Amino acid sequence: MARIQIGALRKTYPGARADTLHGIDLSIEDGEMAVLVGPSGCGKSTLLRMIAGLESVTDGEIRIGDRLVNQLEPAERDIAMVFQNYALYPHMTVRGNLEYGLKNRRTPRAEIDARVTEAARVLEIEPFLDRKPQALSGGQRQRVAMGRAIVRKPQAFLFDEPLSNLDARLRGQMRVEIRRLQRRFATTSIYVTHDQLEAMTMADKLVVMNAGRIEQVGSPMDLFETPRSLFVAGFIGAPGMNLLPVEDLRASGADLTGLPGTTSVVGIRPEHLLPDATGAWMALHVTVDAVELVGSETLVHLGAAGLSAPLVLRQPGAARLAPGMPLRVGLPRQHLHCFDAHGLRIAQDSTDPALRELESRLDALR
Ligand SMILES: Nc1ncnc2c1ncn2[C@@H]1O[C@H](COP(=O)(O)OP(=O)(O)OP(=O)(O)O)[C@@H](O)[C@H]1O
Ligand SMILES: [Mg+2]
The missing domain is CATH 2.40.50.140 (Nucleic acid-binding proteins)
Structure with a gap:
């Protein structure tokens, strides 16, 4: 578990006319859940992918714990990312999907079994361990994706709109579920969403982004009660x-x-x-x-x-x-x-x- 510190982080995609991120400063405390919101194209996924190591850093710093990770490969950063489309391996069973990351890291067999059993129990996916992902509902796939992140016991979880494929009722359930798991494991997390309710209810720290910049950071109630700009005032709250x-x-x-x-x-x-x-x-x-x-x-x-x-x-x-x-x-x-x-x-x-x-x-x- 670790604090994530981002300093003066800039991103210019090759060939792009303007910067996508203009110097982001943000720190997420150990065990904290930060939620990023902002309009489409404002740079949320870019920021998350840079932290994960899937995009290069143009300028600035990313620290996870006490390590500067700018130059580290994704696998060396000890972070788990949960995507919108789950990104499960379709040809593997649920168990195979859960074990994959651990096997890759040469975790001992007994340890793998213990972790998979524990995650499956917590997520209530034991009955599906031998099924392939296409034989699961959206909510069940989402739980497997979450399980794959949990078994690795990473320093941090990164979520990019993990619930956007689910219907409203299931979203509501999974929102509570993810928050419960995040608290239980006290894992530092960054969660990207378009959903007002997710943003307000899940965040310890709410981060509103606009056109590659941070508009405001604070507790959800801070931002709701004291928006520091028209943009934040219009963005937070529904209606x-x-x-x-x-x-x-x-x-x-x-x-x-x-x-x-x-x-x-x-x-x-x-x-x-x-x-x-x-x-x-x-x-x-x-x-x-x-x-x-x-x-x-x-x-x-x-x-x-x-x-x-x-x-x-x-x-x-x-x-x-x-x-x-x-x-x-x-x-x-x-x-x-x-x-x-x-x-x-x-x-x-x-x-x-x-x-x-x-x-x-x-x-x-x-
Ligand atoms: N690989 C890339 N090359 C060039 N430009 C890119 C690349 N990926 C993203 N962009 C641009 O960077 C900007 C930010 O994109 P990003 O995906 O980070 O936005 P977002 O906030 O996640 O949006 P959404 O809410 O729609 O997912 C956009 O203008 C996008 O077109
Ligand atoms: Mg995105």
Whole structure:
């Protein structure tokens, strides 16, 4: 088990016009689960493959434990990678697949048997040990792929969208399963995903990437509550944060008194928008466009003259709202995220003194 440290890591693919990674600094502590998220093409797989040794390093450093591994072959790095398509050997049985990496490393027979038995038990794949992969379901194949990583007892696990081929129910199960195994073995891990829920629930450390750079690193709740850029604000959370340009707010008649002067975009999460603006500091007149009842909650899409994008309001249970209904929604001050013209978060302490004063007067009334 080991800490992974990445310093000023750069990648330029041969013949490419621009860098794919522009200098990544990241450290993942011993036993920690780091989750990488970001749009397609932002460099997540490239970063993972460089750590695994499947791609060369253009510049910068990768350390696993106390070793600089830049020049080491994948086999010398003592890392196990779990891929989206499982990459199982189709002509070998499940047992053969589990043993393969150990045999390659000339692990003694008794040790191989002990490790395979243990992994098969933990993963509940004992009944399939003598089957070939094509005779398994997607979830079972995924567990074999996980087993192949576990038996090697590597320094680190790397996962590249391991669950993206599975249906929603199985994804949910495997998400919990992988996290449980990762905790049990306390193996340092990096997990790449597109899935919001996986990112939020599995990460000790969540890393948001954008166009070859890291936008923000922190605990999932840090990033959710204090996104440091518009990009992170829009990326973390499903449905995403409502992002309202101040011109739109002005055009829809909102009173902007007290917003920090440099505010260019105001963000508010769907669950923080109030269906009734009574007593709220900022209010907007809107009309219900669509109502989606999603089982335990309702997503209400709202439009208004002056708003360039619809607003989404999220309420527990079934909201008694119908398309066409007028509403006056409230934007509570304490839940607003303000961003400047560069898309960067404006810190709370730089809030306009006029607003603080207004807030304290409101507080006296609450
Ligand atoms: N072997 C390669 N040669 C040249 N360019 C490459 C190579 N592999 C990836 N790229 C480019 O590098 C960029 C990052 O690719 P990468 O696969 O790391 O993205 P990603 O974040 O994993 O995306 P996705 O979410 O779609 O899997 C892309 O623009 C891609 O086209
Ligand atoms: Mg990828």
